[in-house]
Amino acid sequence: MVQKLDRRKRYTRMALKNSLMELLKEKPVSSITIKEICEHADINRSTFYSHYADQYDLLTHVEDEIIDELNQALLQYDYTQEKEALAMLKYLLEYVYSRHEHFRILFSEHGSKRFTHKVMYAAQTHIMNDFNEPEHRMSEIAAKYLTIYSVSGSITVIEYWLENGMKESADEMAKIITEISKPC
Incomplete structure (x- = not known):
């Protein structure tokens, strides 16, 4: 029962x-x-x-379910290792692809800016944890700004990819994002 x-x-x-x-x-x-x-x-x-409680509570549950799944995936990777960072990005893009309708809607003007901020916060938190490792020589504030810059740019690229029909594979997009995210 x-x-x-x-x-x-x-x-x-x-x-x-x-x-x-x-x-x-x-x-x-x-x-x-x-x-x-x-x-x-x-x-x-x-x-x-x-x-x-209401439609906003329902929307929050939808968003949180996605963020929880993203967090679980992000915990499995070490961003300091280039191959793992690429594998993680590919996995995340495959996840976005598998739920593309939800992501497209939540990133749209009908969605909630809160969702974009939640995605950014989740990614930043995981990446910043790796920048805190002793082998990184970057100051904490510089690492924070670099992470914000990289994550927000990556999300914008993913939004564009979603809006334009996801013509590139998740693997191609992971390589593109990795390439454009590299410091000059």
Whole structure:
């Protein structure tokens, strides 16, 4: 019985998340009502409120789920090793590709700037941890600015890639981002 309830909860949450993502294609979260989300998901309002406080809470859960998955992947790589950095970037781009609709929507004007900031923060945190290793001679402040510059540029390149139909493979994009991110 418990497993059946867990499965129902997961299904309900998935339906609500998918409904929100579909509606975000058309308009910003501030213009989406709970009624619209529920009608689109074929779920009643009381069920919605048993899972989420409002549409913003639902959006936060969608974003956090993606960020948690990204963080788990980022923990597996050592950015100080060039081959690992390239492998990590390729993995992340493959992940973005596998969920391209969600990323395209969340990075769009209908998404939330908060999501972009969460992605940037996650990447910066992991990269900065590697810059704190003793073999790096860069000052902490210089490393922080370099990381911000590199991460924000990479995200902008990924947004462009998403908006233009992802014609390049994840491998090609990883090489491009790595090449343009190298200090002169």
